[in-house]
Amino acid sequence: MSGRTLYGGGGIIPDIIVIPDTLATDEYEAVQRIYRAAGQFRTELFNYAVRYVQEHPGLEPGFRLESADFGAFYAGLAEAGLDLDRADLSQAERFVRYQLEREIALQAWGEEGQFQQVRDRDQQLLAAVELLRGSADSQTLFETTNRVVGEGGLVVDAPQIAVASRGN
DSSP: OOSOOOOOSSOOOOSOEEOOOOOOHHHHHHHHHHGGGHHHHHHHHHHHHHHHHHHOTTOOTTOOOOHHHHHHHHHHHHHTTOOOOHHHHHHTHHHHHHHHHHHHHHHHHHHHHHHHHHGGGOHHHHHHHHHHHTOSSHHHHHHHHHHHHHHHOSEEOHHHHHHHHTTO
């Protein structure tokens, strides 16, 4: 179709691999310590999300939690008898924020609302959308892909995709 050679036997390998956003080592270690009480932590996350939705009837997609919201969540963990180190919770705040906002959106608007709430944090999705938006047809898409691979290699981060799709 596009003049590209396909080889068999090895599965599908993407033309471009976008590096996902991951936790730093210290964040990861804090999350591991928090998740030693995973079942109870997830239960309290759910309970907080349900209460938050009930207490915020005008909640709209795209909301962001404030520092006071974290304080209330942490207080709820302690009230539930979950003895977590406050330093771990602070170190893992980015992860906890993501989980809380995702769960609140799920309780407020269901799975589609949950996706809408967190999609702007998915670097791989954002890169794919950027590539597609910058391509009027499959030929342009392949040219952009070749430019990305030629300039930055097979493994890239999302900003490289944005620059390449604009033809810079």
